[in-house]
Amino acid sequence: xxxxxxxxxxxxxxxxxxxxxxxxxxxxxxxxxxxxxxxxxxxxxxxxxxxxxxxxxxxxxxxxxxxxxxxxxxxxxxxxxxxxxxxxxxxxxxxxxxxxxxxxxxxxxxxxxxxxxxxxxxxxxxxxxxxxxxxxxxxxxxxxxxxxxxxxxxxxxxxxxxxxxxxxxxxxxxxxxxxxxxxxxxxxxxxxxxxxxxxxxxxxxxxxxxxxxxxxxxxxxxxxxxxxxxxxxxxxxxxxxxxxxxxxxxxxxxxxxxxxxxxxxxxxxxxxxxxxxxxxxxxxxxxxxxxxxxxxxxxxxxxxxxxxxxxxxxxxxxxxxxxx
Ligand code: FES
Ligand SMILES: [Fe+2]
Numbered sequence: 001x002x003x004x005x006x007x008x009x010x011x012x013x014x015x016x017x018x019x020x021x022x023x024x025x026x027x028x029x030x031x032x033x034x035x036x037x038x039x040x041x042x043x044x045x046x047x048x049x050x051x052x053x054x055x056x057x058x059x060x061x062x063x064x065x066x067x068x069x070x071x072x073x074x075x076x077x078x079x080x081x082x083x084x085x086x087x088x089x090x091x092x093x094x095x096x097x098x099x100x101x102x103x104x105x106x107x108x109x110x111x112x113x114x115x116x117x118x119x120x121x122x123x124x125x126x127x128x129x130x131x132x133x134x135x136x137x138x139x140x141x142x143x144x145x146x147x148x149x150x151x152x153x154x155x156x157x158x159x160x161x162x163x164x165x166x167x168x169x170x171x172x173x174x175x176x177x178x179x180x181x182x183x184x185x186x187x188x189x190x191x192x193x194x195x196x197x198x199x200x201x202x203x204x205x206x207x208x209x210x211x212x213x214x215x216x217x218x219x220x221x222x223x224x225x226x227x228x229x230x231x232x233x234x235x236x237x238x239x240x241x242x243x244x245x246x247x248x249x250x251x252x253x254x255x256x257x258x259x260x261x262x263x264x265x266x267x268x269x270x271x272x273x274x275x276x277x278x279x280x281x282x283x284x285x286x287x288x289x290x291x292x293x294x295x296x297x298x299x300x301x302x303x304x305x306x307x308x309x310x311x312x313x314x315x316x317x318x319x320x321x322x323x324x
Contacts, residue, residue: 009247011161015039016317018222019116019123019137021241021253024153028122033077035068039126040246043113044068048075053122054088055113061105088112105175119143119239120151120255123225124271126321135195138221142237142257149263151239151255154279158250160289162223162242163314163323165250168285169199169218178284187305188216192313194235195222205232223317233265234262236271238278242267254278296324 022038023045033046035058042058044067056077059067065081072078076085076093084105085094090112092105114125117135125133142148158165168174170190175181188201197220204211214232224243230236236258243251258271298307311323 007146008084009161010159011164011248012296013161013163013294013314013323014128014318015126015244015247015322016124016162016223016314017127017131017134017319018224018317019125019133019135020224020243021121022124022243023053023122024151024253024255025053025117025120031072033068033070033072033304035066037244038124038245038251040244042068043124044070044077045122046072048088050075052088053115053117055115055122055124056086056088056090057110057113059110060084060086061109067110084111088246105317110221121239121241121253123241126224135222138225138227140227140237140239141256143239147260148237149260150258151168151257152275154254154256154275156252156282156286157245158252158286158289159248160250161248161294162244163311164249164289164292164294165242165252166220166223166284167307167310170305170307170310173303174285175287178288179281181293190309192309195316196220197310197313201230203230223314230274232274233270234267235259236274252282254282 009194028034028047030047030051031049033044036043036045044056044058047053056067058068060067060079062082065079066085067077067079069080070078073085076087078085083096084092088095090108090110095101095178114133116123118137118139120143123137152177170187172184172187172219175185186201188199190199198206199218201216203214203216205214212233216228216230218228220226224241226240228238236256239255241253245251256271315322
């Protein structure tokens, strides 16, 4: 059970601890195994016949085959090479051609990752020293309610670190120069409380009949779980997760949902416009993120937003690193 090895990353900060989406629930069928690569590691995700998802380190202790290519048997994962079966703790429970299971593998011998299924997604807990979760995944009523639509999913693969993306929210000046907004938006009211960061900002939307007032609320629960609720004309809820693939690549997932009754009404086109705007903004930021470097000491001016505050908040999620 070794910690992630991060080679020649563009960033000095390691992968932050937290819960991250590693798949949507509907991407993993009962009895299916999947190869995934996150946190700089090869992993085997599978769903047992009991419907429960499990996540193991990928490499079999026998001769190193990749378990993700194996077969789900009952609630175990059988290696594709010689059919050794692993249970959810990472212990070998059956070798079809042996009388005795070697004692070394009879107990957990590969890492079993803390996993939670919620909000129509499968969340894995990352900690470089394999410490157990220190908080829970937040359940969003919108993603588990029949009154809200199925998730409209968008995803991106970006060569950056999640802290760089988080800093974007407080970087009010870039909105004008990267996103072309007329004004510098206000960061709004932001509260930091332990692993939580919550924001509230008044928002206006131009319509054919003048401006409409609304509000945007957002929150982070650690570095890997965040949400935004746009209440402008209709309510749109966005769940997001930025999952580290390794030290300098992330898999970004945004998933949108709306009240079914709104989507049947005259305002049904409004959410689509939001989604387009968010996609546009992310694609405008992406080339900047992919080409920039991390400066341990920024030179900020009086018109900049409180970017440093986000760095300070991020420090609690690092083991062995601190933003200055
Ligand atoms: S390598 Fe996995 S059973 Fe042999
Ligand atoms: Fe941006």
